[in-house]
Amino acid sequence: MNALNGNRHPTHPRRSRGNEALTKSDSTVNLAGLVPSPGDFPSLPRQASNLVGALSRAAGAAISRRHFLVPPDIRLHRETICVACEENLAGRCRKCGCGIRAQFLRKTHLATERCPLNPPKWDAWSPHA
């Protein structure tokens, strides 16, 4: 039980349930103030592979003159889902290792990317969908 909010994940002592108010600080520091360990995320080779795949898909979209970035409202919608997700650990997705909010380019910015869960919590985006 979290002394701060009394709302912890039932099977993972280091995860909050994610239905707290969504703020930028919540996405970058977990509510218990714990520091995640490298083993909480995919291996570095796996994360590198994920990054190369994401950039390749985005480049393919750009080359074929399709949208490769999502509009701000879609990005914000994705980030809101990620912040509330049980896989969010200290502002990073435990499934893919991606940062959830940042000023730099992230997976949530790329139209060709989707949440790695099955079924995904958010999907690839197209203006024609």
Ligand code: SF4
């Ligand atoms: S990408 Fe999917 S699994 Fe990862 S934090 Fe976002 S919603 Fe959760």
